[in-house]
Amino acid sequence: GFFAIASLLLTGIYCAKLFYLLKGKKDSVIFYTLFLLLATNVVFTSINGWVWFIAQNFAFLLSIMSLYYAKKKKGGLSLALWACSVGCRPMQALYLPVLFYLILTELKADVPGKSVWQIIKMKWFYAIPTSLIALSYMILNYLRFDEFTSAAEGQFSMSYILDNLPNIFRLPEYIAKTHKLNFYWFDGFAIYLVSPIIIAFIIAIGIGIYKKKNRVFAFLLLGTMLIHIICILSHKTLGGNHFGNRYFNDLLPFVFYGLLCYMPEGKWFTKICYPLFIVGMGLNFIGTILYFTQ
Helix, strand or coil: CCHHHHHHHHHHHHHHHCCCCCHCCCCCCCHHHHHHHHHHHHHHHHCCCCCCHHHHHHHHHHHHHHHHHHCCCHHHHHHHHHHHHHHHHHHHHCCCCCHHHHHHHHHHHCCCCHHHHHHHHHHHHHHHHHHHHHHHHHHHHHHCCCCCCCCCCEEEHHHHHHHHHHHHHCCHHHHHHHEEEECECCCCCCCCHCHHHHHHHHHHHHHHHHCCCEEEEEEEEHHHHHHHHHHCEEEECCCEEECHHHHHHHHHHHHHHHHHHHHHCCCCHHHHHHHHHHHHHHHHHHHHHHHHHH
16 A cells, blocks of 8 residues: 555656656646546556556556656666566557657657667667566566466457447446436446546647647557557456546556647646546546445
């Protein structure tokens, strides 16, 4: 439990550092940091040290740190942290092209005229810590874990997609007899309600693409997220018994980064995020309390 709290606090620090690094200003840094940490389903998975929660907490922190150090031109450290995040949540492996793009972009700015291959040959040693970490996880998995075989179709199957897809959009159900809302304790409900920062991200990146702002990275980020979502939907469950849609928390560090990259200048955008923040925080605080008390 203490590790869960510590990881959340450290995540907040790195969210703020990332905001300063990308935006170069302090305006709204507290709001956007809290938007990510207190108005999304991160609230639910940060509440205690259950093993499946703590893995997500650590992956969340490590992903934010890897993005920060990629932008800080510390590629070796960024990749090492990313490798550790993969050890916590294997699907974070999908974001290697995103980190590679960010690291390469920063390096090219320092050595203009160099080709991608020349830069890779210059910085080949970045791969050493990452490779050692990956090897250690391979050995650990070989020694400790068995394959998931309790489901007829296995842990992952394309056959699960059509069953899971409606659940990421379904609204809470009103129970007329009790005059209460059923938020579903299994396989979640609408991701845009439980983590409304996703709505802000979609608006921001949509505006960025329309204005032709670094479309290559925008489509790379969106494409990677789409693959990640398909993988999540291909899983036997969407997180089992829980409040919200916790598997989608693994996307949120990259949602946050994309939001900071593409959010329009001016206070109007932050103002339209205020109601999203209120909905997200209220829903997650109330839902988390109800889950653990009921």
